[in-house]
Amino acid sequence: MHAALYVSKTGLAAQDKQLTTISNNLANVGTVGFKRDRAIFEDLLYQVQRQPGAQTTQDTQLPSGLQLGAGVRVVATQKQFTEGNLQITEQSLDMAIDGRGFFQILQPDGSVAYTRNGQFQRNSEGQLVNNEGLLVEPAINIPEGAVRVTVSTDGVVNAFFKGEEAEPQQLGDLTLVDFINPAGLQAVGGNLFLETVASGNPIQGAPNENGMGKLVQGALEGSNVDIVEEMVNMITTQRAYELNSKVVSTADQMLQYISQTL
Amino acid sequence: MDKALYIAMTGARHNMLAQTNHSNNLANINTTGFRADFAQARSMPVYFGEGSPTRAYALTESPTSDFEQGPLNETGRDLDVAINGNGFIAVLGHDGTEAYTRAGNLVIDANGFLRTGNGLPVLGNAGPISLPPLEKLEVGADGTLSAVAIGQGPEAMVELDRIRLVNPDLQNIEKGQDGLFRQRDGLNAQPAAEVRLVSGLLEGSNVNAVSAFTEILSLSRQYEMQVKLMKDAEQNSEASSQLLRIS
Numbered sequence: 001m002h003a004a005l006y007v008s009k010t011g012l013a014a015q016d017k018q019l020t021t022i023s024n025n026l027a028n029v030g031t032v033g034f035k036r037d038r039a040i041f042e043d044l045l046y047q048v049q050r051q052p053g054a055q056t057t058q059d060t061q062l063p064s065g066l067q068l069g070a071g072v073r074v075v076a077t078q079k080q081f082t083e084g085n086l087q088i089t090e091q092s093l094d095m096a097i098d099g100r101g102f103f104q105i106l107q108p109d110g111s112v113a114y115t116r117n118g119q120f121q122r123n124s125e126g127q128l129v130n131n132e133g134l135l136v137e138p139a140i141n142i143p144e145g146a147v148r149v150t151v152s153t154d155g156v157v158n159a160f161f162k163g164e165e166a167e168p169q170q171l172g173d174l175t176l177v178d179f180i181n182p183a184g185l186q187a188v189g190g191n192l193f194l195e196t197v198a199s200g201n202p203i204q205g206a207p208n209e210n211g212m213g214k215l216v217q218g219a220l221e222g223s224n225v226d227i228v229e230e231m232v233n234m235i236t237t238q239r240a241y242e243l244n245s246k247v248v249s250t251a252d253q254m255l256q257y258i259s260q261t262l
Numbered sequence: 263m264d265k266a267l268y269i270a271m272t273g274a275r276h277n278m279l280a281q282t283n284h285s286n287n288l289a290n291i292n293t294t295g296f297r298a299d300f301a302q303a304r305s306m307p308v309y310f311g312e313g314s315p316t317r318a319y320a321l322t323e324s325p326t327s328d329f330e331q332g333p334l335n336e337t338g339r340d341l342d343v344a345i346n347g348n349g350f351i352a353v354l355g356h357d358g359t360e361a362y363t364r365a366g367n368l369v370i371d372a373n374g375f376l377r378t379g380n381g382l383p384v385l386g387n388a389g390p391i392s393l394p395p396l397e398k399l400e401v402g403a404d405g406t407l408s409a410v411a412i413g414q415g416p417e418a419m420v421e422l423d424r425i426r427l428v429n430p431d432l433q434n435i436e437k438g439q440d441g442l443f444r445q446r447d448g449l450n451a452q453p454a455a456e457v458r459l460v461s462g463l464l465e466g467s468n469v470n471a472v473s474a475f476t477e478i479l480s481l482s483r484q485y486e487m488q489v490k491l492m493k494d495a496e497q498n499s500e501a502s503s504q505l506l507r508i509s
Contacts (some may be wrong), residue, residue, distance in 0.1 A: 004285035004478075007294075011289030018292065040367060040379040041293040043286075043441040049279065050323070064325040066279060067437070072293055075380045080339060080370065100397065125471030178412075180395050181370050200372035203395070207496050210413035211397040224376075240291045243471055247285045257392055260488045261498070 002251040003068065010071030011244035014041060017074040017178035018237045025225045026218035033084070033117030033191050034223035036230075044070040081182045086216065088102040092130070092149050093120045093236045096221040099213020105130055105192060112137055113192040114177060115201070116221055118197065129139050132190055140172045153214040154208040177202035184229075265317060270491035274324040276303060278484040283324055284477045288409075294379065295365030297327040297466035298474070299437065318486055319372060329432050332364075332468035334460070341368040344465040345400050345427070349457030350443060351376055351405075352385040352426035352450075360385065360444035360450045362428060362435070365466055370399075376407075376425075382442075386423040401425070401461040408425045429454035 018039045028034040052065035054228060086096050095118035097103070102114035105143045113134075117237035128140040133187060142149055146159035146169075184198030195202055208214035269506030283301040297362040299354040302325055305318040330399075334344050342365035345351065367379035376384045383390035393399070396409040398416075405425035410416055426449035435443050445451055 001500045003282040004278070007285040007289050009284055011285075011291075014289070015292070017478075041290070041296075043290050043382045045298055046437065046439045046441060048439060064302075064321070064323045067439070068279065068282050068324070069290070069299065069441070071286055072289040078367070078379065082338065094498070180374060181372050182371060183369055183440055197373050211395075236292060238338055239471070240288075243288050243291065244285075244477055246475065247281075247478055250478055251281070251285075254278075254485050256481055257486055261489050261493050 002179065004247060005251045007071040007133075008244040008247040008251070010044065010073060012214055012241060014039075014074050014246070015241040018243075020236070022230050022237065025230050029225045029227060030221050031117075031191065031223050032119050033114065033115055034225065035079045035081055035084075036223070037079055038132075039074045040076045040078055041072055042075040044073055046070065070179050076110070079183050079185065079187065079259050080224065082224050084148050084222040087218045087222050090218050092151075093104045093217060094118060094218055095120065095124070095151060096219040097176065097207070097213040098216050099211075100169040100182075101207065101212045102178055102182075102193065103130075104175070104202075106135040106137050106139075107235050108134070111194075113188065113194055114172070115191045115193065118215075136174070138172055138175060138233060139250050140174065142171060143169070151215055151217040153208050153216070154200055155215055168259045173206065176207050176215075177204050179203070180211060183186065198258045207237055218221055233255075264495045267492055267495035269319060270318060270488045270495065272321075272487035274492070276320050276495040277340075277481045277488065279479045280322045281485075283322075284481070285472045287474045287479070288471065290333055291467050291469045291474075293365075294333070294367055295363060295465050296308050296365075296469065297329060297364065297437070297443075298467070298469045299324050299327050301477075317382050318465055319499055323469070326432075327437050327470055329435075330468045331465070332464045334410055335465045336462065337376070337464050338462050340401070341370070342366060342459060342464045343368060343459045343461050344463040346460050348432075348460045349427050349429040349453075349454060351370050352376075352428055352494070353380065353382040353442070354385060354390060355442050355444075356484055357386050357440070361366060361438065361444050362451070363442055366459070387426070391423045391425065401459055403460070405457070405459050409476040425459070426453055427457035427459065428452065428456050 013248055021039045025036045046067045046069050049066040054062045103112045103117055107113050119131055120128050122142050126142045128136045140157050145161055147162050148160040150158045158168040158177050159171050160168050168219040180200040184196055185193035186196045205212045270286050304321045306321045307315050309315050349460045353363055355361035357507045369377055371377055374392045390490040395412045399409045405427045407422045408419050409422055430451035434446050436446050438444050
């Protein structure tokens with residue numbers, strides 16, 4: 001049939017994926033610790049229909065050949081690890097990371113997932129958990145009767161008890177992990193990321209040391225989705241989609257014309 | 263059989279090929295660093311056999327790509343680089359040879375190698391660029407990479423490597439089957455100091471949607487004319503067989 005049909009089909013499919021990415025970004029514009037995705041487009045292979053340099057006569061050659069591209073594909077989506085805005089919440093168990101690094105969350109199967117979302121709470125046993133009730137690593141236990149919990153910028157967690165304000169009890173140290181290539185982490189939903197071959201191994205460290213970001217108590221890191229940018233991308237995506245679908249209908253009309261005329 | 267039928271047929275066939283070329287340009291309207299391909303038609307006279315050379319077939323060819331600068335889109339990401347003006351970034355193609363691209367959405371992989379968005383290693387002063395674990399990477403205007411290593415302050419900025427930027431003669435550059443550019447003579451281009459990188463921007467595709475689409479439409483009408491000629495050739499041969507019919 002007409003090769004242009006298949007080429008524009010790849011264009012339509014790629015714009016579809018791009019729109020899905022954009023809509024997911026916009027849907028998560030209010031998600032704490034969310035990192036926006038970007039679709040990466042790549043042109044597909046080219047097919048050589050005619051080699052340049054073919055003989056036209058005994059002693060003349062064609063100066064250029066014909067090489068046709070096969071369209072486009074979305075080769076990857078890339079997480080953008082720029083920092084979101086810090087929102088001050090004044091909740092003592094809300095923490096944001098100012099700089100690089102991830103909190104560690106213990107999964108039900110014993111493996112560790114990573115997150116930038118520091119919206120933590122206490123469960124019925126006094127343990128520090130995330131919004132889904134999964135334990136924060138390293139485990140922090142807040143005993144009963146603690147009136148105030150403080151988290152220092154380098155991760156030391158202290159609890160204050162009534163009448164003993166001069167002698168806080170140290171509950172533990174929060175550590176962070178960093179990756180050489182955070183964009184290679186696999187997002188699994190629930191604001192969590194998993195380690196992959198592409199991300200490299202987790203490098204553990206105390207906050208505010210060796211390039212780790214510092215902890216900010218009483219604040220949360222907002223989503224880093226830029227609404228204006230997403231809207232502009234949506235417009236270009238929609239128009240590109242329309243153009244490619246126009247090519248499909250043009251190719252279709254040509255095939256219709258030849259089958260009806262001849 | 264009337265030769266006009268075959269001439270019109272090649273015309274229609276090559277109109278479709280040219281359309282495929284333009285639809286590939288349109289499909290890549292959002293591809294970072296994409297360079298549009300031109301398509302042109304050449305008349306190929308037929309000089310075979312007896313008789314006078316009265317016929318010429320049409321032949322579509324893609325002579326070169328359009329090397330106009332595409333739009334620069336601000337992304338704010340440190341590892342997004344765009345070339346301002348002429349030039350290319352040198353990468354290692356999938357076949358292991360040096361190739362050139364304009365797409366500068368770079369990433370650092372788990373082993374510290376600097377790669378393009380589709381995973382090709384970026385070449386530096388001596389082979390693929392590999393970087394130590396770092397806190398912040400700055401790309402200079404001439405491709406120089408300087409970084410603050412993990413745990414160091416901003417006063418400890420060190421120069422690590424330099425992205426190989428080349429500025430080959432555009433007459434000597436062609437797009438390969440993997441969409442990357444290489445020199446026609448098979449040699450590697452010399453590093454060029456005059457190529458300018460800007461960081462935090464990406465260069466979009468330089469496909470002009472309006473002209474690509476106009477070409478597609480005009481080729482579509484041309485195609486209809488070729489088909490009409492085929493129809494005429496058919497009617498002519500019908501008329502002549504009418505004349506010769508024994509009634």
